[in-house]
Amino acid sequence: MSLLDALDPDQRQVAEHLRGPLCVLAGAGTGKTRAITYRIAHGVRTGVYQPTSVLAVTFTARAAGEMRSRLRELGVVGVQARTFHAAALRQLGYFWPKVVGGPLPKVEEKTLGLVAEAAGRLGIETDRALLFDLNAEIKWAKVQMIAPDDYPQRATAAGRAGIADVDPTTIASLMNAYEDAKSERGVIDFEDILLILVGLLVEKPEIAEEVRRQYRYFVVDEYQDVSPLQQRLLELWLGERDDLCVVGDVSQTIYSFAGASPGFLTGFSRTFPGAAKIQLVRDYRSTPQVVDIANRLLRTKTGRLPEGAVYLQAQRPSSVPVHFTGYDDDAAEAEAIARAITELNDTGVALSEIAILYRTNAQSQAFETALATAGIGYQIRGGERFFARADIRRALVMLRGAMNTSEEADMPRAVRAILSNLGWSNAAPEQAGAMRERWDALNALVVLADDMHATRGASLADFVEELHDRAANQHAPAVEGVTLASIHSSKGLEWDAVFLAGLSEGLMPISMANTPEAIEEEKRLLYVGVTRAREHLRLSYSSSRTGGRSSRNVSRFLTGIWPEAEKSTSKTSRRKKAAIDPLAELDDDAQALFELLRAWRAETAKEISKPAFTILHDATLIAIAQAQPRTLRQLALLRGIGATKLDRYGGEILALIADN
Helix, strand or coil, X not given: CCHHXXXXXXXXXXXXXXXXXXXXXXXXXXXXHHHHHHHHHHHHHCCCCCHHHEEEEECCHHHHHHHHHHHHHCCCCCCEEEEHHHHHHHHHHHHHHHHCCCCCCEECCCCHHHHHHHHHHCCCCCCHHHHHXXXXXXXXXXXXXXCHHHHHHHHHHCCCCCECCECHHHHHHHHHHHHHHHHHHCEECHHHHHHHHHHHHHHCHHHHHHHHHHCCEEEECCHHHCCHHHHHHHHHHHCCCCCEEEEECHHHCCCHHHCCCCHHHHCHHHHCCCCEEEEECEECCCCHHHHHHHHHHHCXXXXXXXXXXXXXXXXXXXXXXXXXXXXXXHHHHHHHHHHHHHHHHHCCCCHHHEEEEECCHHHHHHHHHHHHHCCCCEEECCCCCHHHCHHHHHHHHHHHHHXXXXXXXXXXXHHHHHHHHHCCCCCCCCCCCHHHHHHHHHHHHHHHHHHHHHHHCCCHHHHHHHHHHHHHCCCCCCCCCEEEEEHHHHCCCCEEEEEECXXXXXXXXXXXXXXXXXXXXXXXXXXXXXXXXXXXXXXXXXXXXXXXXXXXXXXXXXCCCCCCCCCCCCCCHHHHHHHHCHHHHCCHHHHHHHHHHHHHHHHHHHHHCCCHHHCCCHHHHHHHHHHCCCXXXXXXXXXXXXXXXXXXXXXXXXXXXXXX
């Protein structure tokens, strides 16, 4: 079987385009990582690429680790798959001793202390919230490549005139004081990694040429999130060449506040005239019910999609409806979600496949309390890093020490024997708290060991090497427990069940979003949250804080999506269910016909290169599946079937009904 036989037609187009500029617009769940890793593997197998000449960059260590793992499974080694910062740091560490001399300065990860020191020198009174804002503004200016002297004018032009009442001129002075504080400590920050490398490549042409001789082919994932600084570095890596594949989704642009710009993605064809453009629209992640909500979120008031957005076409069979629930207060919402998680877990959904997502980290406390009370294990994404935990560090030391001494041939059994000395056991402890958290973390290593042994026949040495690679790139294994996360930190992840909580005005969109652009980004953030769900999606909000008066309304983004309140209590539960999911009205035969009609619509849309909804809406397909008309006259009576569509598609639809 050919390597590319595992891809769908659109993914295969991506994999077969090996030379020249390529822009891939990939919707959520459409297999973009699969497409680009197979593209790299195909290029290597056909001899077009030398593995070491390929540099693939993305935005999270987890995504980079996933890319490397998939390439290894495809038999490809030697390709560099890293984050922008990791790739730049590697190059900077190599060239710095040659150009500057001595070791590269230490990278300071926690810069709040430096900002506080700089503010103190200027007599600026700060609290922790203001320090976070000022720190973020300094980072924004640096990724925009704005010098302190230029900051007042550029910030005002960008609508960032003053952070928490600190005027732009004072922030410019703070930026200078911050740089002085770093110099005195002999440290650099993460943005400096890119800035210094850009400076070296510009000022030292021989270094730029050496990098370009090493790397000939480039892939950039999540291209909608690149900043001007990252784009400048990419341009310097490329030089005059155009062997660049970019992959992105404008609908998932959620980091504009940090300097990201989707303009590089939407303007790719202007930068590279004649560049190939391929859309990935087949959603393999989510059910039609989830995909429908996602697509409806994207539409503008005119019913069109934003520039560069793709209309997802669900490939999974129909499943459970999306749930919409309002609660009296935050505590009631959290407690109900905890009960629902218990019910899902009882039906076989693993806790590690369930997530509660919210807009701000401050919302997590209510859910932590409710889950702990219910005896449900959880992990907070964005909290302590997995490989920074003391128990995990000890585990790595013991596993490394056992590589040459363990007499156990069965790797998973050897791992269990070693970790049992640190508190792991076959059964999870019943009590919540630190003991359960430690067991969950160690058990994640056990699960990873089982998976590596089953899929690769990995040895203990292979397992230790994998952990070393994951630790270096902060690619943590999955921990058994419900994930609590802000929607921002959920990007790139997916679960069987997702609870999107707190969907009220003031939280979604956040009250600080006071421009049209900011509001649109908030809607994209909700889209990202929705598309994390594979099957179970539950949307909720509470009308008040705990014990407060009812003052909240459901998010404006859900207008037309959130079911209308029932007019009469005499309506049947079946009608209430149908208000959430019209498919609930269909019997098995009608649902089968609906799926057949959707598949026909998707194929027709591809042939004419138009979004599927422009052919027939889901509501019309449901009406057809329910009525099952036998003649054109009967078909014409259904809502959504006008004369033009009857003439164009009527015969095909009736043929499908007859065949079914």
